[in-house]
Amino acid sequence: MAWLTLILAGLLEAFGVAMINQLQVKRNWKTIVLLVTGFGASLLLLGYSLRFLPLGTAYAIWTGIGVVGGTLIGMVFYGESRDWRSLFFIALVLCAVVGLKLVS
């Protein structure tokens, strides 16, 4: 359960970052509300997960999924570059997350 909420927290963090991108495209209230809700929900879920998982592992995975998710959203929806180096680092983060789940 704590792993599930941690991954969801990371995805919501990525969603919040995407809303920051969206604000630069178009500034409106709906986006601001989504941004605040996304980051808020992300922190609540992270807080919940941290009660059960080791601090360093949980924090690293939360930021990792946030950054990878944010980058993927940027590539798909905001036309950011998809060079092979980015894809390599994304794969590295995902492998490390899976590995951490396996060793803990």
Next chain:
Amino acid sequence: MNRNWIKLIFASVLEVFWVIGLAHSHDLWTWIVTIIALIISNYLMITVGQVLPAGTVYAVFVGLGTAGTVISEILFFGESFKWEKIVLILLLLIGIVGLKLVTANKPKKGAES
């Protein structure tokens, strides 16, 4: 050393504080301190990112934040030191830092149009 780098290191220390706070807050005051640390930490990181290259700033911030949380969980919260865990966290960090350096330091395409 540049003032902005000192601000960034301070931001990372606060980042570690609020993560510990999220895990261990138990009353109103500890929650208030946690939330204040979270706000100041992000505020400092964003303001430094407007002066120095944003990708590098974020990479350093996350690197120090991760190192800080891993060290505190071992020193203060009785987590055992496991090699395989440290190596995996390092790999994860290399992934984040690499990603930030290849994507975020480039000027955005079409930003001026």
